[in-house]
Amino acid sequence: MSGRMDLSRLHDALDAQRRARDLSWRQLAEEAGVSPSLLSRMGNGQRPDLDGFIALVQWLGTPAEEFMSHSGDDQAAATPAHGPTPELETQLAMLLRARDDLPEADKEYLLEIVGATMRRIKHHAGAAGTDVAGPAASSDAGFGRLPQ
Template sequence: MNTQIGDFDAMAFYRALDAERESKHLNWKQLAAQTGVSASTLTRMAQGRRPDADSLAKLSAWAGLNPADYVDRIGVIQSAESLTKVLAYFRADANLTKEAAVALEEMVQAAYNRLKKKN
């Protein structure tokens, strides 16, 4: 299936949700209880299925994720802009020292430059 403008990347959303769950040291059953989203919905999401609108809203609110960030806007976001945004998150993260944020920035920037598409 080809990606088109406006497609929701359910697996990317699920991976971000999983990262947030892990950062809070929760299992999926605990996440289901905290959000009111059924465990079966979470299982279906792990298999690549999309959540219903209510579940998406609950999970987004719980994790602080913007669903629009997971809608494909092919060519809309320039690579430099996306890298800049990611690096800004590291600088703003209260869990990181300034030195740690700089180290992460350097690693991500090196990996990004190595892996990005060549024009």
Template structure:
């Protein structure tokens, strides 16, 4: 297997979810994490953060950086993405059991719809 690549776009998206959950602005995140606001701007434009910025943002957000490494070979994937999402939703202390199930059902429905569309080549 070749070297995995870091999914900077995925990390930024997860960081945005943390931002929304904590009701913060990007400027507040920069100040709290100890990174330059321009680091976050560049990440929003698809650029990769430097190692110090990544470490600071991961520490501040409590995101596990290793979960954003993507194998370059598709056969290297272990768990199904939907199964991982389901486990995370059910473990989220901020959601009631009912809320986790509701989100899980919405995500499953959307995931299956998009997966079928991608397999069939249909753009609707």
């Protein structure tokens, strides 16, 4: 099964962030480091090149996987309700690594706080006999460091 970029999802996310930050498409392009014509072409249904895609998802601060779909599958089949979900720690680490406005030490500190919180949730869920924290609480692995 091959994966494809979900252009409409990417464009919708860009538009939502653009509106939230009260930017024009030209300002978004400047901040993201892409040409305004790239955004115009995307609005007309053309996919960006790889460098443009990377610049845009980095500007959004969202993992690229959020904008992937699987050919031959509808969205519901591509992301089953009870299918594997990336660990919360992994998702947060990816988001923090994409930020350039935080020093590395602060990123590490934030991940330590989240790790302690997840351990507490796991402990309390285990004591109550339920797993309210889901798959993210199942492991503390890799929480002291950001994945490379």
